[in-house]
Amino acid sequence: MSILSISFLELCMHMIWPVSCPVCGAVGRLLCPSCLGDLMKNPPLPRCLWCSGTVPCGTHADTVPVHAGSLYGGDARRVILMLKHGGYRALGLRLGRALAEVFPVPALDVLVPVPLHRRSPRRYNQAEAIAGGLGEVWGVDVWSAARWSYDVRTRMGMDAAGRRALPHDVFEVDGQIAGLRIALVDDVCTTGSTLARLAEACRERGATLVGAFVSARTPSPWVLYPISTT
Ligand SMILES: [Zn+2]
């Protein structure tokens, strides 16, 4: 990455706290283009959101395929942690653009990112940043149409067990989403629960789920609590 391709804010941050590529360690680089390319050169097969099985899913005719640029772990994990905790929104845009190069443009009307948790200390939504990169390349609008109904982290806890047990009413979705073909976007899919609850909420509002796109997904199968889709 050339110094001219980073934002003024990033430049200031770099002067105060020099960055290095989270993959190869090159100093002064947020993420080398070649490292980003390597990260997504072997995207894993899509998985059914409801059962993490292969798609098309033999169990769920209404499957929502989860498309990931890579498996979560190692370099992918380091990059996502830098995006979430390092303050580099541009990293999300770049991950989104890279994702858009990996997958053909689906037939859809709008991208809906997973919202930031209530009272999150983050200055930006990393899922929205990734959606921005995807939408830019695909020519699709991003609509932050969802929000958390309450502070789920204090109510349910932040561990994997708490996330799997997310209640069905955790998301509120704008009713104007009715009739639209949408794809959900998040930085990472680990338990599948967040995306599943958001998918349900969007469907209840009358949207058609085309799929979910994440920068990385867990290599492990995920087991959701019973979901009312058969
Ligand atoms: Zn690098």
Ligand SMILES: [Zn+2]
């Ligand atoms: Zn399934």
